[in-house]
Each structure stands twice: as C-alpha cells, then as structure tokens.
Amino acid sequence: MPIYEFECSSCKDIFELLMKVGEDKEGVTCPKCGARNPRELIGRTSFHSRERYEERLTRRMAARRAESKGAGNQ
Numbered sequence: 001m002p003i004y005e006f007e008c009s010s011c012k013d014i015f016e017l018l019m020k021v022g023e024d025k026e027g028v029t030c031p032k033c034g035a036r037n038p039r040e041l042i043g044r045t046s047f048h049s050r051e052r053y054e055e056r057l058t059r060r061m062a063a064r065r066a067e068s069k070g071a072g073n074q
C-alpha cells in the first residue's frame with residue numbers, strides 16, 4: 001500500500017497515511033486537530049518524510065530522557 005502524505009489546512013501538521021489504492025481521501029482527517037480535507041502532498045520523496053520522521057523520533061526520545069532524568073533525581 002502506498003503512503004500518502006498530507007498537510008493539515010488548519011494546524012499545518014504534516015502526517016502520513018497508509019491507504020489502499022483508490023481509497024477515498026475525502027474522509028481523511030488530521031490526527032492532531034481533526035480538521036477535514038487536508039492538502040495532499042504530492043511528489044515529496046520518501047527520503048524527505050523519513051528524515052522528518054526520524055527528526056520527530058529524536059525529539060521525542062530527548063523529551064523522554066529529560067523526563068526520566070527529572071524523575072530519578074529525588
């Protein structure tokens with residue numbers, strides 16, 4: 001199944017969805033704010049989105065590390 005990338009027209013969040021070929025994109029909503037009809041990003045390379053994904057992952061892990069550091073410092 002191809003991965004489609006969308007940009008929310010409301011909060012500008014970029015998210016990816018795995019969709020079946022020919023699946024209706026009308027019902028797609030933003031996972032962050034729930035807005036309908038996000039803009040489909042066409043022609044972006046998977047490398048680019050992977051880079052973004054890893055960037056987010058790194059940020060999330062850094063946040064988690066900071067949390068556990070604070071919790072263990074009693």
Ligand SMILES: [Zn+2]
Nearest residue numbers: 008011030033
């Ligand atoms: Zn949104």
